Amino acid sequence: MSILDKSTKSNALKSLRDKHIFYNLPPEILIEKTLKLNQGLITESGALAVNTGTYTGRSPKDKFIVKDEITKDTIWWGDVNQPLETEVFENLYRKVISYLENKDVYIRDSYVCASNEYRLNLKIVTETPWQNLFANNLFLRPTKPELENFVPDWEIIVASGFYANPEIDGTRQSNFTIINFKRKKILIGGSAYTGEIKKSVFTILNFILPKERKVLPMHCSANSSAKKDTAIFFGLSGTGKTTLSADPERELIGDDEHGWDDTKIFNFEGGCYAKCVNLTQEKEPQIFNAIKKGTLLENVEFYPGTNKVDYSNTSITENTRAAYPLHFINNAIVPSIGDIPKNIFFLTCDAFGILPPISKLTPGQAMYHFISGYTAKVAGTEAGINEPQATFSACFGEPFLPLHPTEYAEILGNKIKEHNVKVWLINTGWSGGEYIVGERIKLSYTRAMISSVLEGKLENAEYNEDDYFGLAIPSSCPNVPTEILDPRNTWIDKYRYDAIAENLASMFKTNFKKYSEFANAEILKGGPSIKSHSL
Known part of the structure; x- marks a missing residue:
């Protein structure tokens, strides 16, 4: 026995x-x-800190x-x-x-x-x-x-x-x-x-x-307002999925995994597994305050001679984590169920500085970008990754997909059209150049863009189509500098922008070849369409 x-x-x-x-x-x-x-040992905030050993991802x-x-x-x-x-x-x-x-x-x-x-x-x-x-x-x-x-x-x-x-x-x-x-x-x-x-x-x-x-499983976070306007956030680790869904002005449904049926979305889990690298109370107060007695911290380091966590110290790994029950977030919804979403955000950390900070997608583009799952993988999230690198991960969670990605994408596309859901691509990565020379888009700008969407302030905005991906870029957005909305404008060397943009679009097309056999015409049409660009 x-x-x-x-x-x-x-x-x-x-x-x-x-x-x-x-x-x-x-x-x-x-x-x-x-x-x-x-x-393990107890930290200054009361959390339990442990080291996971050889594998930190x-x-x-x-x-x-x-x-x-x-x-x-x-x-x-x-x-x-x-x-x-x-x-x-x-x-x-x-x-x-x-x-x-x-x-x-x-x-x-x-x-x-x-x-x-x-x-x-x-x-x-x-x-x-x-x-x-x-x-x-x-x-x-x-x-x-x-x-x-x-x-x-x-x-x-x-x-x-x-x-x-x-x-x-x-x-x-x-x-x-x-x-x-x-x-x-x-x-x-x-x-x-x-x-x-x-x-x-x-x-x-x-x-x-x-x-x-017949339920769509999603690697996403989700929140809702008092008016029950649910928003969901797709994205790989490091793109801001947990951070952006932990909004003190909205109620948290969940930070990572959800299902979407005919009438609602629902959290798969009862807790959060938040990244802690460079965590501060000022930038992410809800996550910071959730790290208390009962929380499990993984692979963090401390200020010398103390039990105070140094979240900027990545000597063990950049993939430091905090695992805590959902109710440690003070505005979490229990049970963690929400209405059909009105807005979907695809979060991507574009290391090349090419994609716009915000753009609106058609259903075909939504399915294409969902299958593509482009971002920059953050160091330490997986074993053997030691520095940021551009990557594609189908449905923003390819390692967890037992079925072909087009099966999930078609379910998503049908739900988007059935419920008239707006889909937005949000770049939380770089602007003004590649990650070596450009600057990371400010979190405050990203929050302002998302707030504008949720408050309906971009409903009647003018949109311009970019020349490489066919994305609809708003000409203005409240509390965001207009000059950063079109990424090409932020580059001093426009020729270099065009060369890298064309290369990135080609990378999308090359990556998508392995899915194209099973992708329908609408999905295929949602991909990059490079136009000539004269300076």
């Missing part, structure tokens, strides 16, 4: 047989155990999906979704369970999807108490009555201290994340980075919800 077969009710803790099993411990006990094990090349009768003809196989044979999974599963048998393990019952009709119950088994705290903070927390008759739909087993032998176990290297849709299990080993837990759950929802429930 394995640890997962034993009773996981709280009275099991009284059994000598189950002395190593700690079930649904409250945060304060998990923190206490972490401190006793010398696995996800390792996408070490994520696998078991190939069986459920997945063989449905998964988008390739670099993103790597197949693993059932026998390989079962052998590793037995080894991991054997490894955990005589260790302390921490079991937590959680669930995802704030809308009850899509609820998915999770049993999460971790090797460290602080990983269990992460699960408590990030996922939705059942009530005491719900725990009495809790039946998990999926199990997630995290053995961060178990290292595979690639030659014997069939993995690429010693760490691994394996998803088994038939067995409804996720197996994680060799890495203590908690983002692997979070994103493996997102991956299974990206398969289940569109296929079985």
Whole structure:
């Protein structure tokens, strides 16, 4: 009988047989155990700080999906979704369970999807108490009555201290994340980075919800006003998704993962996993103030001789993180459900300084840019990335897409047209040159542009079409200098702008070739259309 077969009710803790099993411990006990094990320390603000070790970001090349009768003809196989044979999974599963048998393990019952009709119950088994705290903070927390008759739909087993032998176990290297849709299990080993837990759950929802429930899963943040005008923000890590959705003037629905059905959007999670690099109370007060007792901080450094976090110190990684329950944000909506969005923002951090700070997209352009998912990847978000670089990530979350990106894009396009949703491309990156010579667009300007959209101030604005992407650029925007709206105007060397703009447009087209076979005519028409430009 394995640890997962034993009773996981709280009275099991009284059994000598189950002395190593700690079930649904409250945060304060998990923190206490972490401190006793010398696995973390308390910061000046009261948060628990830990170091995740070798891996401070996800390792996408070490994520696998078991190939069986459920997945063989449905998964988008390739670099993103790597197949693993059932026998390989079962052998590793037995080894991991054997490894955990005589260790302390921490079991937590959680669930995802704030809308009850899509609820998915999770049993999460971790090797460290602080990983269990992460699960408590990030996922939705059942009530005491719900725990009495809790039946998990999926199990997630995290053995961060178990290292595979690639030659014997069939993995690429010693760490691994394996998803088994038939067995409804996720197996994680060799890495203590908690983002692997979070994103493996997102991956299974990206398969289940569109296929079985016709729901669009989205890598986005979302907020709403008192008038219930929901806005959603797509974007990869570092583009401002969490920052821009944490607006003190609006209510937060969620910061990272949502579903969109016929009548509403809903948060998948019960917490936030915010980036902390260069965090200040002045720039991001809601996130800063959420880092308190009960919050888990990962891979941060301190001012010498103190327990005060130095958020500008990236000596461990730029991917420093804070995991906290959603209710730590004082204006969060509970339950985290919102109306159909009126505005969608695609956030991109353009390292080349070419895309405009704000532009309006047609439905075809929205689907094209959604599939493209262009941004500049921020250092440290993934293992092996040491400096910012331009990248394309389908649907702003390619590593988590088990289906072909066009399937998600067509659902999005249909919803945009059905509900007359406005879609905006927001560049939070550079202006006046590439990231080496240009300047980062001020957060205050980005906030002003988004506020103008939400307040309807750009409804009747004049728009000009750019010459490389066909984007509609407003000629003016309240509280934003007019001269920065057309990015070409911000460059001293116009010839260089044109050369780089044409190159970026060509990069979009080259990247899109791998999707074009399955893309409809409207999507294909939404891509760059380079016009001649005379100085």
